[in-house]
Amino acid sequence: MTVRPARLAEVAGFSIDKVAAAAGDDPDVLRLENLDTDAPPPREAVEATKAAVGELTANSYLPFTGRRDLRLAVADRVRSRSGVEYDPDSEVVITASDGDGLLDALLAVTDHGDEVIITDPTYAGILNRILLAGARPRVVPIRAVEGAWRLDLDELAASVGPATRAIVLQNPSIPSGYLLTDAEWREIARLCVEHDLWLIYWALMEGIVFDDGEVIHPASYPGMRERTIVVGTVSLEQRMIGWRIGWMVAPEAVMSDLAVVHIYNGLVAGGFAQAGALAALTAADDGLAGCLAEWQRRRDTVCDQLRGLPMLAAAGGWSQILDSRALGVEPDALSHALIRHRVAATPMTGWGGPIADRHLRLVFSREPVPRLEQLGDRFAMALADLGVTSWRVP
Structure with a gap:
């Protein structure tokens, strides 16, 4: 019998696929389980991609680091948000997705047994890529403070030890939608500089x-340009999930x-997908502002529909989380009950630690407002099945 590699011993699946399979193809199901959106990509990106299909220059392994005009566009995008200049020739690499770039970064800066600090909850793809790289995750909680998620800075500082090599963060974050403040970023930067850590x-x-x-970029803080690896993508802001294009921006010393x-x-990102990404990043209007307004309306609708439940509104991103155990039910049980009432939502078991394990994720970016307005009644029926009947606020 084949022995399973030790690196996979603690690596678990997302559980998203199980929820999606249980939902099936029923068009009446509210699809809140997967990070998707119905907002279209920029028109320029679609047209440029179509034009590049079949072109010889878009059908090559070269250059390994990605086409130069796209690297320049990425450097411009990072500069516009951070105020920090990067050389497109020596400090930018185009990747075949942002997840690809995350694993690249972990493999490049950690050794077996090194510790990497993450939040609880986090994106399961962060946690499991750390394990695949042979490093060890060190979990720091985010906590509900005055109606918002806040990073526990005392526990963050206490988590840094001799084996700590890096901190991995998103902002805003999957799955909670927390948004780091300037004070939190300053403490993160202080720890990275004082302990010589990668961010x-x-x-x-x-x-x-x-x-x-506010959009705050960590590379803009003193001492952080030389120790920050930026992993980005066109998947969410430009709604180009299927293109599978990302990038790494980092100081030349580690690039x-x-x-x-x-x-x-x-190896290399697809050539025609790179053409689409370039068009999206250089478009006069990539449509993000309009999408932001619509995604916020959807978030607000979810909050209104589930008023009275233990849930904090996302400050950004495409999802937020609900504390199932505060209602006296396990997230997996709630997910199963919701499926029976045509709502697909994913339990966060395995997405960090004890805080993640008590929550259910609700993705609001895919369903339009009229459909989301059915969420409250469906939730009420699912919770009633589990014996919870007193949550609704008039």
Whole structure:
């Protein structure tokens, strides 16, 4: 019998696929289980992609680091949000997705047994990529404070030890939608500088911020340009999930290692997808502002429909989480009950630690407002099945 590799011993699946399979193809099911959206990509991206299909220049392994005009567009995008200049020739690599770039970064800066600090909850793809790289996750909780998620800065500082090599953060974050404040970023930067840590910043949705929140880039803080690896993508802000295009932006000192790892991990991003990404990043209007307004309306609808339940509104991103155990039911049981009433939502078991394990994720970016307005009644029926009847607020 084949022995399973030790690196997979603690690596679990998302459970999203199980919820999706249980939902089936019923068009009446509210699909809140997977990070998707019905908002279209920029028109320029679709047209450029179609034009590039079949072109010889878009059907090559070269250049390994991605086409230069796209690297320049990525450097411009990061500069516009951070105020920090990057050289497109020596400090930018195009990848075959942002998840690909995250694993590249972990393999390039950690050794077996190194510790990597993450939040609880986090995106399961962060946690499991750390394990695949042979490092060990060290979990720091986010906590509900005055109606918002806040990073526990005391526990963050206490988590840094001799084996700590990096901190991995998103902002806003999957699955909770928390948004780091300037004070939190300053403490993160202080710890990175004082302890010589890498910050792997997964910037997949940094511009998806609600309620006029501020977009803050960690590379702009003193001492952080030389220790921040930015992993980005067109998947969410530009709604180009199927293109599978991402990038890594990092100081030249580490970029040679990142590029080598990428060659043997992802090799090269698809040429016609790169053409689409370039068009999206250089479009006069990529449509993000209009999408933000609509996603915020959907978030607000979910909050209104589930008023009275233990849930904090997302400050950004495409999802937020509900504390199932505060209602006296397990997230998996609630997910199963919701499926019976045509709502698909994913339990967060395995998405960090004890805080994640008590929550259910609700993705609001895919369903339009008229459909989301059915959520409250369906939730009420599912909770009634589980014996919970007193949550609704008049």
